[in-house]
Amino acid sequence: MERTFVMVKPDGVRRGLVGEILGRFERKGFRLVGLRMLRIGRELAEAHYAEHREKPFFQGLVEFITSGPVVAFVLEGPNAIAEVRKMMGATHPKDALPGTIRGDFATTIDENVIHGSASPEDAAREIALFFREEELL
Numbered sequence: 841m842e843r844t845f846v847m848v849k850p851d852g853v854r855r856g857l858v859g860e861i862l863g864r865f866e867r868k869g870f871r872l873v874g875l876r877m878l879r880i881g882r883e884l885a886e887a888h889y890a891e892h893r894e895k896p897f898f899q900g901l902v903e904f905i906t907s908g909p910v911v912a913f914v915l916e917g918p919n920a921i922a923e924v925r926k927m928m929g930a931t932h933p934k935d936a937l938p939g940t941i942r943g944d945f946a947t948t949i950d951e952n953v954i955h956g957s958a959s960p961e962d963a964a965r966e967i968a969l970f971f972r973e974e975e976l977l
């Protein structure tokens with residue numbers, strides 16, 4: 841059984857897509873093991889996106905992810921990391937197929953609605969950044 845970290849970004853929350861997105865993962869059969877709504881601070885944003893620190897879009901990315909509440913959650917299930925990324929669709933919505941979350945709900949790369957861990961190492965790091973052990977049930 842594998843766990844992954846997922847986050848509905850500020851654009852998804854603002855647009856009222858939380859229920860739709862959580863519902864897709866629940867209907868697929870993943871188990872929700874942790875859930876919180878929060879406004880990300882600059883420090884957490886920079887830690888979460890540390891791998892992109894040198895990229896030209898880093899400042900914009902931090903501004904965006906701190907611009908409003910996000911909904912962060914942990915899902916558990918077989919191959920959860922890869923399956924969730926499949927359901928999210930490609931990072932750039934222009935490449936995301938209809939039927940995926942980004943394919944159905946996003947048009948631009950800077951506001952692409954959802955984040956999901958890319959690897960087991962990322963999942964462990966991101967879950968620990970957002971949740972205490974006792975918050976995962």
Ligand SMILES: Nc1ncnc2c1ncn2[C@@H]1O[C@H](COP(=O)(O)OP(=O)(O)OP(=O)(O)O)[C@@H](O)[C@H]1O
Nearest residue numbers: 892897901930931949950951952954955956957958
């Ligand atoms: N060229 C870009 N311009 C603006 N934002 C970008 C660009 N490339 C990536 N991003 C933003 O940075 C995030 C992380 O990029 P990454 O390449 O890790 O994609 P990802 O792993 O599919 O996305 P995420 O980490 O959000 O799940 C993207 O989701 C997007 O919001």
